[in-house]
Structure formats: structure tokens, C-alpha cells
Amino acid sequence: MFKLTRLSFTFVALAVSTVVQADVELDLGTAQRVTQLFAYPNNCSVICFRPLTLEQTVEHYLTQSLQRDGYSRARVSVKTEQGQVRARFTGVPDGYGQPLTALLNTADLAYEGASRLNRDGKWQFSWYLFLPLGMALENRKSIELMHFPPDYSLTHYQDYLESATTDRWATLLSANGIPATQTPEYQTIIDIAPIAAPSTAGKDLEGVYSYFSEYQTRVVRELSLHPTGPLPMVAFGAPVRSWIQQHYGQTLGVLGLTQISPAEGSKVAVLGANHPSYIWYAANPDSYDGDEQKADEAGLKVMGQDLSAACWQAGMGQKPASDPNVLLKGCMNTWQVTRKEQTCELFYTSVRELSAEQAKEKCTSASIKPQLKRLKSPLPEASVAAPAL
Template sequence: MSKLAVLPLAALAFSAAAHAADIDVQLGSKERVTRLFAYPNNCNVICFRNWTLEQTVEHYLTQSVQRDGYSTAKVSVKSTKNIVHAHISGVPKSYGQPLSALLNAGDLAYNGASKLNSDKKWAYNWYLFLPLGMALENRKSVELLHFPPDYSLTQAQDYLESATTDRWATLLTVNGIAATQTPAYQTIIDIAPIAAPSNAGQALEGVYDYFNDYQTTMVKQVSQTASGAALPMVAFGAPVRNWIKTQYGQTVGVLGLATITPAAGLKVPVLGSNHPSYIWYAADPENYDGDQAKADAAGLKVMGQDLSAACWQAGMGSKPGTDPTQQLNQCTQTWQVTQKEQTCELFYTSVRKLTPDEAAKKCATPEIKSQLPQLKTPMPLPAEHAEHA
């Protein structure tokens, strides 16, 4: 599935006419750009992709302009006297501002990572990795996550290429968002800007304080549009929801709502959610002494919660100004009551890998049908792990 958003043709025609401009953005010294773009992304004697620094920067900036809907935009990156410049055509004149703001926040992340390393808490297989290649301007919603998996950097060179983001993009499409539009909803801020192995979650839980300046700067910048309107935010997983509590004093449980104020006058609605990959853990029979029925019941519960959260994100992002509580009530009613059979079938096709026909038959059996009314009822689940996959 392509991860690059494409605006409808009419919107593109308008965008091209209204916004076409050539801009030059000074990105800084080669040393600065090298560290902020994690260059080289994937070299161990042999480079997986043998790109220059300039090609690497072009790659990520091209992802951004395309995810912003500027499909005809062109990016060219050159270095002159140790200074790296980006020339971007076919974007608004103001487009350099959010790019420069991201890199300035990146300097804060680099300072935090340097301090972490000087305190001997940095691991040999971690990489500083900023959320490069995201939509910089035309965002619909924000996702607050824990950390990016290392393969998004070293293999994909794509922040949105991971099991976590793929699953959530699928849930957004089930909730009416076109697959080409999901990147606009998935602007990610990781509270630990460190690409690390998928099982590094526990080790990373002690590093957040080093990145306070970076985290709060990013949340302030990304959670509002250029005109200052607040964007909806989803906080994924226990470590992130705990961070919201620590940083902003708001408690957000799974499908719990809160409002944070990252900047004066800016009120950002935040929904708590399971981590997108949590369902694989919650539905693992090994967590229930091999009891498949209990594992399925837990998986169905999480599926209902996840579909409801993605529904809220889709609704809030596509219709700015919607009341967050009303939207959440509507979404939980849809996926945990009215369309609970579809929730069931989606669990069995996406997690248990049954065919649609097999899933429909499974969800029609008396033992499963009897569980579906319980989607609205809290039930004990295994504790959320902090791993990212």
C-alpha cells in the first residue's frame, strides 16, 4: 500500500494554482543535517541504500511534500561551502517554516540524546530518529506514540512503514478514510525519538525526561494548524498515556478523553487508546494458559476499542469542530453495539487470519455470539506491554 497521500484532482488543481511557488530553505551545516537526518541511515560497511547526504534529505522532504498533497512538487538538495540548502518548487511560500521548526526541535532532541549518552544510558543499537517525511502542513490529526522501530529507519527509510502504523492505517480506512489519505491523519510524535529494536520498550521508559524540551515543542507545533486551530490527538499505549499525565496533568485511560493546553489558548482534545500492536499480545493464548476462548474474548474486546478510537480520530480529523465526546459516544455505539458482528469479523480476518467466509461463520457460532454483547463491558486484559512492533 502506498504511504503517500494524494489529494483529489480538483483540490490538486486548486492547490497548484494557489500555492505554486519556489522556495529555498537553508537546513544548516553538513554536521547538523547529518545528525538530524540520521545519516547514513543504513550502512554497515556495505550501504543498504548507497545514498549521499543530499539524496537522503531529498528522500524525506519528497515524502513530506507528497503527504501534504503537493504531488507535482520537486525537491532538490545541494551543499555549498558546508551549508545544505533545499530548493522546493510547487509548494506555498510559507512551507519552509514548519520544516525549519521541525529541525529546530530536532536540535533539542539531539541535545537530549547527547546528554543521555554522556550519562551512559544510550544503547549501542539505538539511533536518533526524528519524525521525518511527515505531512508538514496539511495534517488532520496527531498520533502520540512511544518510539519508532529501528527497521523504519534502516530498512524502509519511512517513518510510516511499520507494523504499528500499517495496522492503524487499515483501521482508519475501515472508518471511511481513503487509503491515500491516511498519512495526513498519522502525523506521529514519539516521546522517545529513538529508533530501537521492537522489544526495547522497557529500556526506553527511563529516558523521557531527557527529551522534555523536544517533546513539548513538538506537541505545541504539530497539534495546531497554520491558522492556530487545534488538531485531535490520540495517545497510544500505557507509556504515552502516563506521559500525558506527567507532562500535562491529565489522566487518559483507553477510550478516555482529556484536553491539554500545550500553548496558551490552544485546547487539544486527546483520546487514550491501546497501542496499535497491543492486540497481538492481548489475544495471545499463552497469556491465558493456552485458553483460546479467553484469548479470543480479549482480542475481540481490544478490537472493539481500537476500531472505536480510529473512528473518533477519523471523525474528528475529517470534520474539524466536532464535539469530541459526542464523536466518541457515536463511535463506541457503532463498533461495540450496532456493528459488533463486523468488529468480530475484522478481528478474525486481521488477527486470526481467517478468510472473510470463515470469520463470518465463526462470529455466527453460539459461543462467539454470546460474547459480543460483552464488548461494551470492561473485562480484565493482560497488562499493556511497552513494546513497539
């Protein structure tokens, strides 16, 4: 039996290897088109922070996709020939270029929307068109619907998943059992405003969404309806949850659950969540006229909500056939009731930056322990309005 099992495993491994060992060549379009869609140059202002050529920039993002798809041995090279930019992948499945072609075709709609926005005099000098490049093209587990990417993800890191927002959420996915090396599979991001902007630009972007309507609905359809079945989606922050209501007619609160139909006959489960950075506002004493106790109370409740949302995302990503309602109830019970002490400790270590020992002591103190029984109750009312994250 043992020999048969090993033989079967070897056969499967060889079969997978056979599928993966392919060369794929792809025409990405003219140099002008690729320059527009890859925001080239990413970080130049007379002096380039990273002096990459157009071809090197494209290779940079496509290599990120290969890594996040799990094709660690695959390679990509990019060349410009007769004005056309071509990518050549080695060690990937046949058809690997199809989702990239679809993404870039949809990205053309975003460029058209940004161009109209500029012609109407609404584009700001500090904005950059930044499309969801460098994420998994095939092997993704869930979709994260967000507001806009921070500018430094483009200009500094050249990595869509490198930001305080995505880093924090990755740690919450890991707290729910997803290895750190696998969190990018769960973090395929769609921003309703594909504009890299300063982190304080949320309010300024509220008037731009309609310019990207065709891009938004098409990219949601293409990324959420995976060939293996619909992927679970988390809608982060009030502007995004409002966008869901406007486009799909579904009202969505924090830890609210609904379904949308990106295409006729399709159903995608969508969970409403706080923006990952919301906790920094909610836990700020300045939001409560300097009242630190209220700030801690709010922060603890937001941490419980965020861990519950990440738990649902992780669970649905691992087992897409799960009942989303049953899973959500279980996740909320886990992080707001059963493991409330761990929720508390994670808040004090990650937000208040206490040591593990200090956090444990804090969470067993007479002032905090009673609050842990009320993690499901509403947040205290803030004295200032929340930012448009």
C-alpha cells in the same frame, strides 16, 4: 447555472494553482547538523543497504513530505554549497519551508537530549536518533502520540510510517471511511522517545523521557496547534498516556477523553487508546495460560476499542469543530454495539488470519455470538504483565 458553476470551479482551481506554483529555497544548516538530524547514513554498516549520499537522503524524506502534503507535482532538490545544505522546492506554496525550519529547530533539542543521554552512559548500541521526518508538513488532520519508532522503519524502509504499528492503524482508519491514499494525512506521529529501537525495547526506554522533555513539549505544541486550528490527538499505549498525565496533569484511560493546553489559551482534544500492537499481546493465548477462549474474548474487545478510537480520530480529522464527546459516544456505539459483527469479522481476518467466509461463520457461532454483546465490558485478566509498548 451549470456554466457558472464550471466557471467558478475553474477559477478556484486556478487560484489554488497560483498559490501552489512557487519556488522555496531553504538553508537546512551545516552538513554536520543535517547528518545528525537525518540520522545519516540510515542503514550502513561497512556495506550500505541503500548507498545514498547525504543530499539524496534528505531529498528522500522531503519528497515523502511533499507527497503526504498532497503536492504530487512538486519537486525538491538538495545540494551542499560551501558547507551548507540547501533544499530547493518547486511547485509549493509560499512559506512551505517554515514548518520544516521549525521542525528542524525543535529537532536540535532532541539531538541535545540524546547527546546527554549518551554522556550519562545510558545510550544503547542498538539505538538510533530518529526524528519525525517525511510526514505531512502542512496538510495534516490529526496527531498520533506514540512511544518510539521501530528500528526497521529507519534502517530498512527509511519511512517513519512504514511499520506493523502504523500499517495496522491505517487499515482501521480506512475501515472508518478514510481512503488508503489519505491515511498519512491523519498519521502525523510524535514519539515521546525519538529513538529508533528494537520493537522489544519499550521497557529499556522508560528511563529516557526526561532527557527529551523540552523537545517533547515543543514538538507537541508546534504540530498540534495548526494555523487552521487545534488538531485532534490520539495518545497510544500506557507509557504515552502516563506521559500525558505527568506533563499536562490529565489522567487518561483507553477511550478516555480529555483536553491539554500545549500553549497558553489553547485546547487540544486528546483520546486515550491502546497501542496499535497491543492486540497481538491481548489476543495471545499465552497471556491466559493457553486459554484460547479468553484470548479471543480479549482480542474482540480490544478490536472494538481500537475501531472506536480510529473512528473518533477519522471523524475529528474530517470535522474538527465536532463535539469530541458526542463523536466518541457515537463511535463506541457503532463498533461495540451496532456493527459488532463487523468488529468480530475484522478481528478474525486481520488477527487470526481467517478468510472472510471463515470469519463470518466464526462470528455467528454459538461460542462467539454471546461475547459480542459484552464488547464494552473489561478484558479478562491476563496471567502475565503486558509489555511496555
